[in-house]
Amino acid sequence: MTLDTRFFEEMEARIPKGKVRTRFAPSPTGYMHVGNLRTALYTWLIARHAGGTFILRIEDTDQGRLVEGATDVIYRTMTECGLTHDEGPDVGGPVGPYIQSERRDLYGKYAHLLAEKGAAYYCFCEKTESEEDAGDFNRAADPCRDLSPEEVQAKLNAGLPYVIRQRIPQEGTTTFHDVSFGEITVENKTLDDQVLLKRDGLPTYNFANVVDDHLMGITHVVRGSEYLSSAPKYNLLYEAFGWEIPTYVHCSPVMRDQHNKMSKRHGDPSYEDLIAQGYLTPAVLNYVALLGWAPKGELSEQEVFSLAELVDAFDIAGISKSPAIFDIEKLTHFNALYLRALSPEDFAETAEPYIRQSVKNPAIDAAAISALLQARCERLTDIPEKVDFFDALPDYDTALFTNKKSKTNPEVSKAMLEAAVPVLEALPDWTQEAIHDALIGLAVKLEVKNATLMWPVRIAAAGKQVTPGGAVEICQILGRDETVRRLKLGLARLES
Numbered sequence: 001m002t003l004d005t006r007f008f009e010e011m012e013a014r015i016p017k018g019k020v021r022t023r024f025a026p027s028p029t030g031y032m033h034v035g036n037l038r039t040a041l042y043t044w045l046i047a048r049h050a051g052g053t054f055i056l057r058i059e060d061t062d063q064g065r066l067v068e069g070a071t072d073v074i075y076r077t078m079t080e081c082g083l084t085h086d087e088g089p090d091v092g093g094p095v096g097p098y099i100q101s102e103r104r105d106l107y108g109k110y111a112h113l114l115a116e117k118g119a120a121y122y123c124f125c126e127k128t129e130s131e132e133d134a135g136d137f138n139r140a141a142d143p144c145r146d147l148s149p150e151e152v153q154a155k156l157n158a159g160l161p162y163v164i165r166q167r168i169p170q171e172g173t174t175t176f177h178d179v180s181f182g183e184i185t186v187e188n189k190t191l192d193d194q195v196l197l198k199r200d201g202l203p204t205y206n207f208a209n210v211v212d213d214h215l216m217g218i219t220h221v222v223r224g225s226e227y228l229s230s231a232p233k234y235n236l237l238y239e240a241f242g243w244e245i246p247t248y249v250h251c252s253p254v255m256r257d258q259h260n261k262m263s264k265r266h267g268d269p270s271y272e273d274l275i276a277q278g279y280l281t282p283a284v285l286n287y288v289a290l291l292g293w294a295p296k297g298e299l300s301e302q303e304v305f306s307l308a309e310l311v312d313a314f315d316i317a318g319i320s321k322s323p324a325i326f327d328i329e330k331l332t333h334f335n336a337l338y339l340r341a342l343s344p345e346d347f348a349e350t351a352e353p354y355i356r357q358s359v360k361n362p363a364i365d366a367a368a369i370s371a372l373l374q375a376r377c378e379r380l381t382d383i384p385e386k387v388d389f390f391d392a393l394p395d396y397d398t399a400l401f402t403n404k405k406s407k408t409n410p411e412v413s414k415a416m417l418e419a420a421v422p423v424l425e426a427l428p429d430w431t432q433e434a435i436h437d438a439l440i441g442l443a444v445k446l447e448v449k450n451a452t453l454m455w456p457v458r459i460a461a462a463g464k465q466v467t468p469g470g471a472v473e474i475c476q477i478l479g480r481d482e483t484v485r486r487l488k489l490g491l492a493r494l495e496s
Contacts, residue, residue, distance in 0.1 A: 003113055011106075014095055015217040020052030022220045024078075024085075025059045025209065028070035031270035032077045034262055034326060035224065035254045038288045042251065043222045044083045045289075045314040055216060056088035058099045059209070061202050077271050080281050082307055087216075095216045100208055107203035110211050110241075111164040111196050119240030120196055121145055122152050122162045145193065164197040166207075166233060174232040178248045180321040181225075186232045194233055206230055210237045213246060222249045225321070249316055252323045254291050262326055269328075278354070278381030279331060282306065283338040287331045289314075291324035304337060336378040347374045354383035359391045368477045372469035389462045390477060393486055396463035398493050406455035407448075413456035414494040419446060420457050421487050430480045436472045460490025 024040040026032070032040075047054035056078065058071060078085065087093025097103055114120035123144040145167065147155075155162070168191045175185040196207035203211070213221055228250050238245045253261045262268040269277065274284050286305055295302060295313045305313060339347065348370040355366045355373075369387050377383060388394070401413035408416070423442050427434055443453045458471035461483055467474060475483040 003109070003116060007109060008113065011215055015215060016053070016094060017217065020047055020050035020219050021055065021217045022047040022052065022222065023055040023057050023213070023216060023218050024083075025057040025212075026074050027059045028067060028074060030067045030070055030073075031264060031272060032073060033264060033268070033270050034274075034288060034291070035251075037077070037081070037271050037284075038254060038291055039222055039224070039251065040078065040083055041081070041285060041289055041310075042249070042293070042314075042316075042319070043220075045310055046220050046222065046249075046316060047086075048311045049314045052219070053086045054084070055093070055218070056085040056098065057212060057216070058089055059205065061100045061205065061208055073272070080275075081271075081285055082281075100203075100212065103208075103212065104202060106215070107208055107211055108197060108201055111203070111207065114166075114196065114237070114240055115164055117240055119167050119236070120164050121147070121167050121193075122156070123165045123195075124155050124160050124162045142193070161199045163195045163199055165193040166196055166237065168193050168233070168236065174235055176231045176235045176245070176248065178228070178231070178250050179316050180250060180252075180319050181228065184228065184231070188232075191233055191236075206233065207237070210234050214238070214241070214243045218246050220247045220249060220316070222251065225250045225252045247316075249319060250321075251292055251319060252321055255323045255325045257325065268326070274331070276381075278379035278383075279335045280338045280350075280380075283331065283335040286310075286338070287334045291326065292320050292322075293318050294320065304334070332378050339377050339380075340374060342374070344371060344374065351377070351380065351383055354380050355387055358384040358388035361391055363479070364390050365477060368473075369468075372473055372477075376468045386468050389464050389467070390474075393489065394463040396459070400459045400463075400465050401456050401490075401494065403455050406451040408452055408455050410494050412452065413459070414491060416446075416448075416453050416456045417460055417487050417491045417494070420453065421484060421491070424475070424480065424487070425484055427480070430476065432472055432476045435475050439472065456490070457487065460487045 022043045024043045026036060026040075044054050046052070056074075058074070075090070085091065087095070087098065089096075089098045092098075111120060115122060121144060123142060125142055125144055145165075169188045172188050173185050174188055174191070175183055177183050194206055195204050197203055212218075231248060231250070235245060256262045256266065256268050260266070264270060271284065275281065285307060286303075289305065289310055290303065293314070294300065295305075296315060296318055299313050302313075339350075342350065348367045351370040351373060352366045355369050359366065359369065369390060373383060373386065377386075398410055402409045419442060420439065423438050424435070427438055439453060439457065440450060443450045446453065454471040458467065458474060459465070461471060461474045461478060463486075469477075478486070
């Protein structure tokens with residue numbers, strides 16, 4: 001059967017030429033794991049660094065694995081991360097549609113074209129669907145590979161169900177080039193005749209991504225190194241169609257340790273999990289960028305990059321073929337740097353929802369608390385526990401009043417609080433400066449070190465050994481009445 005070549009000519013005419021075009025093509029099967037986010041980021045950076053086009057394509061041909069709402073997660077994550085796409089299902093473009101299930105009719109045409117070229121064949125053998133998806137096939141045992149055109153046509157006319165398989169050469173080798181791994185050559189006899197088109201008319205992933213990448217003009221394909229073994233078959237498809245082979249960028253996996261890949265099944269965090277755990281999106285992106293990529297030249301020692309700086313610095317030559325280990329402590333370090341780099345106003349706005357999780361009293365100034373936190377905070381989710389004492393004085397042990405460095409014990413602390421209460425009650429202005437000067441003056445009068453007075457005042461005011469901010473800041477935020485009340489409660493504990 002002869003195919004109408006005009007369709008294929010029209011499809012070729014649509015393909016944009018002349019600039020870098022990359023795509024992120026996730027399957028809507030759940031959450032955005034760290035490896036997926038890294039692929040999206042690298043793909044976006046390649047396009048932006050070259051002044052090219054970044055495409056979002058949704059690969060939903062594996063209908064059995066689709067998860068409701070997963071596409072929304074993809075859109076939301078990309079938007080939050082600033083990875084804007086130039087073409088995609090929601091914005092359109094010259095080579096749509098950008099959802100694979102909406103391109104279903106295309107794949108059958110190209111599979112039949114490949115069969116006509118002799119690079120694929122109709123297989124009428126009874127196979128399980130899992131075998132079709134995986135491409136498991138013993139070529140020598142399959143009689144369909146050697147059917148004559150007349151025999152094929154007779155079976156088609158009889159309405160027999162079939163798949164279309166790639167016809168892999170039985171002799172010779174196939175060589176492909178990858179940016180990170182260099183040239184790789186495999187013997188064709190080690191490759192299987194993978195299924196291209198399943199019985200339901202839907203393509204396998206391995207076929208659909210080649211057809212779509214070509215028809216969308218993709219110049220650089222970024223994917224996980226687990227697809228290295230499939231790359232020779234992709235090359236053979238490109239060559240059979242007479243298409244230009246894109247630049248391959250295979251990224252080694254993100255590992256949770258030396259031996260295991262990150263996995264949601266093992267409790268490893270997704271992007272959404274990391275945000276829920278109190279990490280900032282820019283910090284996550286910065287850290288993920290360095291999981292398998294390193295800047296070159298004068299930037300080789302730099303670790304902190306804004307997204308705009310990553311665009312300028314990103315070079316695919318810096319992508320490593322070694323697996324990268326995800327270190328949550330390193331990410332936490334990055335997050336602390338980003339939190340401290342925020343303006344006080346931006347940090348206050350970011351921190352307030354976390355402060356209000358435990359500080360419900362509207363009279364307590366959340367902005368004043370945030371000023372204490374910014375230099376001491378590593379993750380936003382640490383905040384509620386750090387500041388809960390502002391809302392309610394916790395039940396604490398009087399052993400906290402003993403501190404060797406401050407030279408305090410229960411007796412010393414009792415004397416300090418007895419002296420501090422009337423001084424604080426009599427202050428005309430309740431400001432940090434006034435509180436500070438009054439307490440420092442009192443320490444001089446009592447002939448003790450500042451810490452000897454400040455330690456018991458802070459313990460009585462906060463009821464915690466470790467607090468963001470010292471006695472002066474805590475007292476000022478609590479207000480005069482609450483401060484004096486708490487100091488008197490501290491005295492009562494020490495006297496009982």
